[in-house]
Amino acid sequence: MSAVAGHALSLQRVSKRYGDFVAVQDASLEVASGQFLTLLGPSGSGKTTILMMIAGFVEPTEGRVLLDGRDITALPPERRDFGMVFQGYALFPHMTVAENVAFPLRVRKLGRAERDAKVRAALDLVQLDRFAERKPSQLSGGQQQRVALARALVFDPALLLLDEPLSALDKKLRAELQEELKALHRRVGRTFINVTHDQEEALSLSDEIAILNHGHLIQVGAPETLYERPATRFVADFLGKSNFIEGEAEADAGGFVLRRGAARVVASGAPRAGRTLLSLRPEKIALLPEGATEDNVVEGRIASWSYVGTGYALTVMTPDLGNIRVHLPAWRIPVSPAEGLPVRLGWARDAAVAVAEDPGSPVPGGVA
């Protein structure tokens, strides 16, 4: 291994087909050295297939996998030198924790002293040094997950691959281990590639997120970019919640105006014309007090509301734009919500972003 801790991985136009079924279609991806990348998508989106192609367990039908510029597409998994945490951890039940962690070193025929030292260091790293002589069945789910991490990191792998590493844990433990995983990534400075269907996990852990749907890689970017500037309807909908407003756009001074029936919605951004779909996050909409105004103002009535602790979730029925979901911090709400209550909604022109329809879904006439 070189002195550089992380390695860069790149997928070039990778596809995987099983007969007629397309699991992954033409995916290209760059993972920079030391990065934490998450493949995010619903089940069946092809995220695990991509991970398995990176690991070498699945051979791409087309395309290439490169590690630091070297083509490894044909290399079997045992010669790739990647650490992997499997779904359900796949710890060896007949070995102790220490033997599990020592396994990759035993395979590499390391001397006993060096092996013991590395196993101890890896168990220290995940705070499991006291459990070295236990069997995996004697550990809790969170501890097993940490053993799997130690085992995957002990041989200084070029990459660490994680297949839904937190999905088997309950919510509270998951949040705890997310923190640990993030800290671990910072400490070891390696390239991590994670697979999950949990958008919160993806947002909080990753440097970069790659969003997949139906085998297509839809958008890759930093969590903030993906959340604030989703490229398609699917991304806007899968990462957080979103309202969608569809209409005819025409350019204006600050960006463009979207017309839908009698309503006009102004938005900033590149001027555009023709049929356009806008995504508007519920938390970027305000309930305007008497006399206040905004770039966009829409009137309506509260159709339903619920209190969710951090705030109120309202659905407002507007004659012009249909149902609009609004999320307001509880301590900032100017009225007490009640069904049928007339309200005015307002949002700034830079609150909404134009998004495309997704590949595979019907495209309404000429969305750019």
Place this chain on the structure above:
Amino acid sequence: MGGHRPGWLNGTLAWATVIYLILPITIILPVSLTDQRFLSLPYERLSAQHYVTLLTTPAWTNAILQSAWIATASTLLAVVLGTLCAIGCWRLSRRSTDLVRALMLLPIIIPTITYAVGLYRYFARLGLLDSFTGVVIAHGVTGIPYVVITVSTALAAFDPRLESAARGMGASLGQTLRWVILPRIMPGIVSGAIFAFIHSWDELVVVLFIASRRVFTLPRKIWDGINENLDPAMAAVAVLLVGMTVLLLLMDLALRRRRTG
């Protein structure tokens, strides 16, 4: 504990069946301890004389040793081939491998006598008749089904992700087999070995066909003994055979219990 208590009829029937099953086996124990010089129940006292004869007559001790050697060697053969076959079928796991697995069970499905006639013709050509090697091969091959069955069952419970995990960590096929797969399916292999051993230990029909003067296994010696004279030493041998089998079965039971416990 829920459920019905069995009625007296059920209970009686069940016990009658058990007695019916084990009586022929238990009768040989007193017969083997007879104080007479012919096959009978003890008249006046119990005597161990026939066990002494058994262990001091070279013809008997030779047969015991031969049987033990043949059973050991053929078990080894059956375990290696049966395990490899089961693992191969499991790894490839196609429709054709189901067929292979079914084929491997043939020796216990088709009548032994058919198998023995076939072996006789075939071994004559290969010069394996009446040889130690020939019997080991015959018993080894007919012992394979037991190993294939028990190992396949163990593999069905094996988590394939463990194999992926081992390979992902750089283990070669050989290392994965030695350190991950074999330890996980060892109870199945041991079970198969026990059955293969028992199979060879009391197999008679095949031996009758392919052995003549040189190879005398214990069951064959008993067979000859019954045809020639009614020496009570035969009852002692039978006790030995049954004892060995029961011992092995108890071992298998203990192993299974440890696995599930």
